Amino acid sequence: xxxADLANGLPRCTIVGLTDRAIQEARERVxxxxxxxxxxxxxxxxxxxxxxxxxxxxxxxxxxxIALAVLGAGDATLHLDGTAFLAELALDAVLRxxxxxxxxxxxxxxxxVRRLVVAEENAxxxxxxxxxxxxxxxxxxxxxxxxxxxxxxxxxxxDGEPPAPAFEGEMAAVxxxxxxxxxxxxxAAGGHNLLxxxxxxxxxxxxxxxxxxxxxxxxxxxxxxxxxIYSLRGAxxxxxxxxxxxPFRSPHxxxxxxxxxxxxxxxxxxxxxxxAHRGVLFLDELCEFTRQHLEALRQPLExxxxxxxxxxxxxxxxxxxxxxxxxxPCPCGHLxxxxxxxxxxxRVTQYRGRLSGPIRDRxxxxxxxxxxxxxxxxxxxxxxxxxxxxxxxxAARERxxxxxxxxxxxxxxxxxxxxxxxxxxARRLLARSGERLQLxxxxxxRVLRVARTIADLAGEPQVGEEAMAEALHYRAESDA
Amino acid sequence: xxxxxxxxxxxxxxxAGLAHxxxxxxxxxxxxxxxxxxxxxxxxxxxxxxxxxxxxxRSIGCELAGAGVQVISGMARGIDAAAHRGxxxxxxxxxxxxxxxxxxxxxxxxxQLRDDISAHGCxxxxxxxxxxxxxxxxxxRNRLIAALAxxxxxxxxxxxxxxxxxxxxxxxxxxEVLAVPGSIRSPQSAGTNLLVRDGARxxxxxxxxxxxxxxxxxxxxxxxxxxxxxxxxVRWRSLAPPLQEILRRMGPDPVHPDxxxxxxxxxxxxxAARLGTLELAGAVMSLPGGLVARNY
Numbered sequence: 001x002x003x004a005d006l007a008n009g010l011p012r013c014t015i016v017g018l019t020d021r022a023i024q025e026a027r028e029r030v031x032x033x034x035x036x037x038x039x040x041x042x043x044x045x046x047x048x049x050x051x052x053x054x055x056x057x058x059x060x061x062x063x064x065x066i067a068l069a070v071l072g073a074g075d076a077t078l079h080l081d082g083t084a085f086l087a088e089l090a091l092d093a094v095l096r097x098x099x100x101x102x103x104x105x106x107x108x109x110x111x112x113v114r115r116l117v118v119a120e121e122n123a124x125x126x127x128x129x130x131x132x133x134x135x136x137x138x139x140x141x142x143x144x145x146x147x148x149x150x151x152x153x154x155x156x157x158x159d160g161e162p163p164a165p166a167f168e169g170e171m172a173a174v175x176x177x178x179x180x181x182x183x184x185x186x187x188a189a190g191g192h193n194l195l196x197x198x199x200x201x202x203x204x205x206x207x208x209x210x211x212x213x214x215x216x217x218x219x220x221x222x223x224x225x226x227x228x229i230y231s232l233r234g235a236x237x238x239x240x241x242x243x244x245x246x247p248f249r250s251p252h253x254x255x256x257x258x259x260x261x262x263x264x265x266x267x268x269x270x271x272x273x274x275x276a277h278r279g280v281l282f283l284d285e286l287c288e289f290t291r292q293h294l295e296a297l298r299q300p301l302e303x304x305x306x307x308x309x310x311x312x313x314x315x316x317x318x319x320x321x322x323x324x325x326x327x328x329p330c331p332c333g334h335l336x337x338x339x340x341x342x343x344x345x346x347r348v349t350q351y352r353g354r355l356s357g358p359i360r361d362r363x364x365x366x367x368x369x370x371x372x373x374x375x376x377x378x379x380x381x382x383x384x385x386x387x388x389x390x391x392x393x394x395a396a397r398e399r400x401x402x403x404x405x406x407x408x409x410x411x412x413x414x415x416x417x418x419x420x421x422x423x424x425x426a427r428r429l430l431a432r433s434g435e436r437l438q439l440x441x442x443x444x445x446r447v448l449r450v451a452r453t454i455a456d457l458a459g460e461p462q463v464g465e466e467a468m469a470e471a472l473h474y475r476a477e478s479d480a
Numbered sequence: 481x482x483x484x485x486x487x488x489x490x491x492x493x494x495x496a497g498l499a500h501x502x503x504x505x506x507x508x509x510x511x512x513x514x515x516x517x518x519x520x521x522x523x524x525x526x527x528x529x530x531x532x533x534x535x536x537x538r539s540i541g542c543e544l545a546g547a548g549v550q551v552i553s554g555m556a557r558g559i560d561a562a563a564h565r566g567x568x569x570x571x572x573x574x575x576x577x578x579x580x581x582x583x584x585x586x587x588x589x590x591x592q593l594r595d596d597i598s599a600h601g602c603x604x605x606x607x608x609x610x611x612x613x614x615x616x617x618x619x620x621r622n623r624l625i626a627a628l629a630x631x632x633x634x635x636x637x638x639x640x641x642x643x644x645x646x647x648x649x650x651x652x653x654x655x656e657v658l659a660v661p662g663s664i665r666s667p668q669s670a671g672t673n674l675l676v677r678d679g680a681r682x683x684x685x686x687x688x689x690x691x692x693x694x695x696x697x698x699x700x701x702x703x704x705x706x707x708x709x710x711x712x713x714v715r716w717r718s719l720a721p722p723l724q725e726i727l728r729r730m731g732p733d734p735v736h737p738d739x740x741x742x743x744x745x746x747x748x749x750x751x752a753a754r755l756g757t758l759e760l761a762g763a764v765m766s767l768p769g770g771l772v773a774r775n776y
Contacts, residue, residue: 179737182748197770335769344528346557346589348768368770370736433760454749469756470749473737473766 001051002062004069009045015066017050020058029060029089030067037093037140042074056312058267061098063089064117067140068147078147083115084108085143086122093140097121099234102227102241105129117143123156125231125241128224159242168245169209172383176372180207183367183474185389188214189396190453191407193301193323193362195286198369199333204326205250207369208282211324212248213386215279216394220244222278225318229270229277247279249321253288261296261319262308268315273300276321286325287354294359297323301362304410322409323362326369364409364446365474396456408453413445420452421461426468433472447471484511484582484609497627500653505606505624511582512602516575519695520550522629522650524643525559525636530668531734531767533559533636536660538566540633543686545572547699550601552577552629554621555594557587559635559643564597574601577625579617581609604628619645626650631693633683634659637671644671647680656692658683716763726754727763727774734771 013027034041048066050057064087072078086104088096101122106129108116115133118126123136135153137143145151171181180196184207187194194211196204218226227241239247251260251272258264262271273281283289300306304320329335330348341348400407404419411419422430430447433439439447448463451471455463487494487508493515498504523540525533541551541563551567553560555576567574576597578586582605585591597603606624607617622642626632626649634657637643647657657680662669676682681692690699716727729743741751755772758764766772 176738178741178748179752182752329769341769346587352768366770368736370738370770429757429760436760436762465757466750466753469760470753471756472760473752473756 002065002069003049003051004066004073005047005049006042006073007045007047011043011045013046013048015048015050017048017053018056019050020056022060023050023057023062026060026063026066026089029063029091030070032091033063033089033093033140034067034071036091037144039071039144042070046070046073059098059100060088060096061086061100061104063087064095064140064143068143071144077149078144079149080147082113083117083147084113085117086126087117087119087137089140095119095137095139095143100232101126102128102224102231102236105132105134106224106228108132117146117153124159125227125236127156127158128227128241168213168248169206169211169386170213171210171386171389174203174206174210175383177203177207177369180367180369181384181389183365184211184214185393186450186453186457186474187211187322187324187365188389189393189457190364190400190449191322191409192364192450192453193325193409194365194367195325195327195363196367196369197327197329199371200328202369202371204369205282205284208250208280208284208324208326209248210386211282212246212280214389214393215246216390216397217244218246218278226278229274229317232270233275235275247276248282249273249276249279250282250284253283253285253293255293257293257296260293261300261306262315262317268308268310270317271306273297273306273319273321274317277318278320279322280324281321282324282326284326286327286359287351291354297359298362325359325363329368361440361442364450367474392457395459396453399456399459400453408449408456411449416445416448416452420448420463422448422451422463422468423465425465426451426463429465429468429472437472437475439475443475447475450474484509486510487515495628497629497653498624501623501627504627507606509582509605509607509609510602511604512598513600514573514575514602516552516602516604516628517550517573518630519693520552520575520629521689521693521696522552522625522632522646523559523563524553524625524632524634524646525563526638526641526643526668526671527556527558527560528638528668529558529562529636530666531773533660533662533668534562537562537635538569540635540686541566541568541572541574542570545570545574547686547690547696548572549696549699550575552625554578554618554625554642554646555586555590555597555603556642557589561590561593563635564593568596568600572600575628576601576603577621577628578603578605578613579607579621580613581605581607581611583609584612586613618642622646623649626653626655629655630695631656631658631689633689634672634675634680636660636662636668637675638667639671639674641671644675647675651680656681656689658689658692716761719758719761719763723754723758723761723763726751726758730764730772730774734767734773736771740772 031041064085072080086101088098090096097119102125105126109129109132117135120136126134134156136156146153198204223244230236230239249272260271261273300319305316306319307314307316330341330343331351332343335341451463451467454467454470487510495516521544537559544551545567551574553563564574580586582603585594622645625646632650634643634647650657659672659675659680660683661676690696737751764772765775
């Protein structure tokens with residue numbers, strides 16, 4: 001809430017309420033905007049209070065509210081009640097967009113505000129919030145005319161059609177790689193984390209991009225949640241707020257820790273893992289990420305939320321993403337390739353060690369992506385389209401949600417055993433694998449979850465031996 | 481574990497084979513329960529070996545130990561270590577000849593292996609304790625390996641491998657040299673193929689070794705390394721027919737599951753399930769890099 005008071009005394013202006021530098025500077029912007037907009041800055045003692053006064057505030061989104069509070073203090077015809085204003089002011093009284101409008105609008109609506117005025121650039125994201133009347137104004141003058149009831153602004157309508165998805169991969173564009181595609185389908189269906197290993201140029205990145213296209217559309221509420229995170233980062237230009245496609249993020253391994261998991265010096269911003277919320281985080285060259293980076297992923301992978309602690313407060317961002325990693329099998333990249341690996345054996349061990357510690361035990365499926373022969377790239381075999389696979393994925397997800405309300409990857413260890421409903425043969429198989437393949441307890445549950453997903457894809461109520469054996473084949477501990 | 485001791489040429493237990501050397505060592509440092517004795521066969525090869533090569537070395541070590549033959553090698557990474565391990569697995573005696581002092585473990589990772597070898601055989605060096613693994617010591621070490629053995633089997637070697645120097649020493653000393661032939665495209669078999677071209681006896685199975693070496697002649701007809709394919713089809717006979725079909729299509733060389741799938745015309749899901757079952761049965765192993773190979 002912005003309050004303004006005009007009192008007798010020497011003309012001056014004070015803004016109080018634990019403000020940051022940007023708000024103190026608002027004094028100059030607002031004053032110029034008011035005068036250039038054709039209004040008079042009151043020649044009195046102006047006190048502006050941002051309430052509640054005890055909370056620190058920052059940013060330029062209060063400019064418009066401050067200007068209207070000052071104007072409203074000397075003008076009873078301005079009806080400000082029940083309307084919120086989120087915009088920055090230019091010196092010529094034009095409204096400028098600010099970041100974080102969507103989450104703020106959601107919060108305003110939750111606190112009973114019914115009308116909101118924003119800059120035109122922010123109109124679409126604000127209009128996503130149900131039950132909020134959103135107006136966009138080009139200038140301060142248009143805003144004032146609206147509030148005086150002289151020239152009402154048009155209400156912003158939500159764009160009906162979500163925009164066509166930006167660049168997304170296509171399964172049919174990848175030739176061959178039958179096993180990798182199958183593993184991607186399983187991962188998409190059960191929400192599992194997946195690691196691809198293979199020589200450079202084998203198509204790991206293409207497969208990862210195609211993976212995004214296998215995921216079903218987000219529910220509207222989930223899409224809003226994602227858009228709110230993007231709004232905080234001011235990244236809605238990269239991702240239109242109305243899109244329903246799950247996000248796909250692929251940060252480079254040189255990303256900072258704060259950039260990856262969230263952080264920042266003054267304002268805490270969500271990181272890549274939160275931008276990948278309800279979507280895919282693709283880490284190419286996984287072994288090139290530092291150990292600290294990978295360690296930092298452990299907590300969010302487990303709890304699906306990330307907490308960034310700062311001096312004054314801890315901030316939590318949602319981070320419910322699927323991890324898709326790609327790595328070379330060894331430093332030269334040709335282990336298991338027909339070209340032959342030229343690495344010293346101990347260097348290979350060292351290289352794999354980088355991965356095994358922090359992140360291996362969060363990987364559900366491990367699949368190798370071989371280099372394709374040139375002739376097979378030209379072969380005209382019919383590859384399945386993403387849309388076809390996506391329908392199977394959707395059906396499998398529905399079965400999981402119907403059973404326990406969550407995807408298999410998110411079911412806790414205790415429940416998995418009961419939910420899997422493994423046949424006695426499949427259970428025997430898994431028990432045997434414990435001793436034979438040195439499966440850890442955690443690995444045991446992971447195999448069980450993947451097997452459950454495989455059965456869901458096949459539409460089977462029980463996990464049979466086939467599904468269990470297939471899940472064992474993709475287990476990630478084979479060469480740890 | 482016994483303490484390191486020295487053995488001089490005039491002492492009992494001095495290996496007779498060393499007399500064939502032009503310049504035999506002045507004394508040997510020995511760590512372990514046993515002494516190098518006869519009959520003994522050296523199994524050597526590259527440090528950087530293929531999985532098939534490692535497996536062959538291991539089975540040769542196993543078979544030799546099972547026949548009561550001592551296995552000699554250099555305790556290096558790769559083939560050497562696999563041969564030692566094979567002999568130990570079969571409960572036999574094995575001798576590691578080092579190029580450094582016997583108190584030094586090179587490579588470091590083989591600490592456990594060195595302890596096992598000294599418990600069931602011995603670790604030998606002509607260098608005094610404390611000598612680091614200097615490069616120039618290894619050719620000298622190779623001549624000891626050749627002299628102590630009555631035959632040398634080279635499993636895999638690049639043309640520049642130290643294993644070829646062992647083979648040369650062996651030929652000079654009149655020991656039988658056998659080489660495991662391999663694909664002409666595999667760099668790891670280039671050295672052994674060269675040996676075969678130059679007159680070494682190709683090693684296709686244990687019989688080749690037993691027939692070639694007089695001391696081992698009585699063992700001829702008992703071994704079965706190269707004939708693994710035949711014996712294993714018996715071993716996996718209890719598996720379901722579709723699983724056996726996959727095994728039949730897989731050679732000893734590692735392949736990618738996709739290759740198995742396209743050869744048999746099976747979808748990836750079925751291939752993965754069958755490979756998982758086979759792996760659990762012990763008939764197939766999955767290798768780093770995502771390939772699978774048959775177990776023999």
